[in-house]
Amino acid sequence: MHNAIENRELIVLDGLGIRIQGTYHVPPSVLSHVALGQRSQGRTGVLFLNSLSLPRAASGDSAVRWADSIAERGYPSFRIDLPGLGDSGGSASTDLLDSINAGGFAPVAAAAAKELVDRFGLSGLVIFGHCAGSVSALYAAVASKEASGLILLDPYFHLPQAKRPRVREELSDWARRSKAGRLLSNTYDRARNFLLLLRGSALPGNANSQLLARWKQVAAAGLPILLLKAPGIKAHGSRPRVGEFDYTGHALKLAGRKSRVSVEFVEGADHSFANWDGREAVQRHIEEWLVSHFPLQDLNRSAKRAVPLRAGESQNDSRKSSTAPADLGCALEGR
Amino acid sequence: MQTQVQPKQQLSERAGYFPVSGAHLYTVLHEVENPVARVLLVGPFASERHNSFLPWVRWARYLAEVDIEVLRYDYRGIGESTGVFEQMTYADWRQDVRLLSAWLEARAQRVPLVLHGLGLGAVLAGNAFDQGIGQGLLLWSPPANANQALRATLMRWVGLEQIFKFGDDRKTASDYIRELELGSSLEVDGYRWSVELWRESSSFTLPAALATEESAASAYERPVKIVRLTRDAAPLVKGGLVGYDDLKDFSWLYAPNREWIGAIASRSSQGVAHA
Numbered sequence: 001m002h003n004a005i006e007n008r009e010l011i012v013l014d015g016l017g018i019r020i021q022g023t024y025h026v027p028p029s030v031l032s033h034v035a036l037g038q039r040s041q042g043r044t045g046v047l048f049l050n051s052l053s054l055p056r057a058a059s060g061d062s063a064v065r066w067a068d069s070i071a072e073r074g075y076p077s078f079r080i081d082l083p084g085l086g087d088s089g090g091s092a093s094t095d096l097l098d099s100i101n102a103g104g105f106a107p108v109a110a111a112a113a114k115e116l117v118d119r120f121g122l123s124g125l126v127i128f129g130h131c132a133g134s135v136s137a138l139y140a141a142v143a144s145k146e147a148s149g150l151i152l153l154d155p156y157f158h159l160p161q162a163k164r165p166r167v168r169e170e171l172s173d174w175a176r177r178s179k180a181g182r183l184l185s186n187t188y189d190r191a192r193n194f195l196l197l198l199r200g201s202a203l204p205g206n207a208n209s210q211l212l213a214r215w216k217q218v219a220a221a222g223l224p225i226l227l228l229k230a231p232g233i234k235a236h237g238s239r240p241r242v243g244e245f246d247y248t249g250h251a252l253k254l255a256g257r258k259s260r261v262s263v264e265f266v267e268g269a270d271h272s273f274a275n276w277d278g279r280e281a282v283q284r285h286i287e288e289w290l291v292s293h294f295p296l297q298d299l300n301r302s303a304k305r306a307v308p309l310r311a312g313e314s315q316n317d318s319r320k321s322s323t324a325p326a327d328l329g330c331a332l333e334g335r
Numbered sequence: 336m337q338t339q340v341q342p343k344q345q346l347s348e349r350a351g352y353f354p355v356s357g358a359h360l361y362t363v364l365h366e367v368e369n370p371v372a373r374v375l376l377v378g379p380f381a382s383e384r385h386n387s388f389l390p391w392v393r394w395a396r397y398l399a400e401v402d403i404e405v406l407r408y409d410y411r412g413i414g415e416s417t418g419v420f421e422q423m424t425y426a427d428w429r430q431d432v433r434l435l436s437a438w439l440e441a442r443a444q445r446v447p448l449v450l451h452g453l454g455l456g457a458v459l460a461g462n463a464f465d466q467g468i469g470q471g472l473l474l475w476s477p478p479a480n481a482n483q484a485l486r487a488t489l490m491r492w493v494g495l496e497q498i499f500k501f502g503d504d505r506k507t508a509s510d511y512i513r514e515l516e517l518g519s520s521l522e523v524d525g526y527r528w529s530v531e532l533w534r535e536s537s538s539f540t541l542p543a544a545l546a547t548e549e550s551a552a553s554a555y556e557r558p559v560k561i562v563r564l565t566r567d568a569a570p571l572v573k574g575g576l577v578g579y580d581d582l583k584d585f586s587w588l589y590a591p592n593r594e595w596i597g598a599i600a601s602r603s604s605q606g607v608a609h610a
Contacts (some may be wrong), residue, residue: 062525
């Protein structure tokens, strides 16, 4: 058994009191410097966190592919399993979603970021999270001096109901299956929209105020943030479903004018972003954003350049346009 | 609710890469100092790996707690292993089992090797056992062939997909199966299923003798245990809620199966003593 192969190295972070298992995706230009005793000096790395209870490979092994491609571009990439998840030690909370929504993983993610920065001589780390992982990433960015940016895929700013009543599940299924159900669903949406209008800009009762405060803290301070959104259920483009509160719009307002938040709508992606159209689009967006915010300068001239957008392709739109499914296990389901 | 099975703090778990032709298999060895038996865990397929990951890892730790050394791994082209998924064949995955069994069996201190497969992994483990590998075989929810395993995976994925589609946009599992049978590849949960993967799945079968424990007992002189998992075992089988059911207490499943493996170890050590 080997601990490392051509472009990957298995790492264990053991300075946290719990054995954290991870994978380091090594940039080609770093590989050539290892012989000279250098590691990743001065570079910005990317740290991937688990999405809910998924192992660090993520749905469809998408995190493996993204980390490989980011490393190919010259950015050291790390995927770790948080305590109790994947191959790491420790026990996860049995109220995992509630724990994540309260920032339960923030201390350990921040400590892991520090250990990685120290060990690999990085200038900082962009923390990457998807869905529940983006909530952990956001909390961790506040707790970590090493966080130099955030990549958030379909973050949510409400407190989702993990287990919906069975009757409601069946009603939703009927609404999706039948014409009558669809009509009823649309009427329900309009009723919710009316209530939303009455409420004005007030936050919904299930908003995660603690998380929104953390968002404001990092976004208003000018931390570079890339926020990628997949099409939602019955949503119209990047706008939310009728009757649903526009959390992204609200978050952008909170961030203020001096923020460095880029929001991209990834058409054709499903919520897991693991489908091929979604995966490729995410890869493209991340590479472009990293190059733009964290240029490698002459650290790795050998790193490949990001693939440019195709002619006629908008910065905000990806190539395919069908709405694809999401992951049932995701915290967003049931909102 | 608390997770019942707490691993010993000092248990050694070593992740590594095992070289095979054109790829590296990601492995985790739950190392034991004086093992009474060794178990090769042949896990579920593709996206099912992710769904069942936590109870599968906890099962490995549960075994290691009582000095049963465990090796678990990712199939070629899946998870942390390298290789391009859509280029892989059942022959590649069969070879993975053979190579890892040989590696595990060759470790110092000769003790019985038990193969344990779940879902498609049960078909792979069953075939290896039929070839004479291992002194015991444990199967959880073995399908009759790989096609049944693929259908189960497809059903789970279609169920999720339908949540986000309305009316005519909702495709059934039969619609997707028709596409595969007409020669189109299909993307399931981030994995591109090739037409060959689907076509060859019907002919990659569990050996007939492994249909029941009785038939296995008359065909092999080595012990075989077959467990049909119900929905209580979700997410090891279809059902449940990700993030919740994978953290629940599985000791009702783990305990009797660990006892069964322990009995193989005891019989083997008694045999050695008699000799």
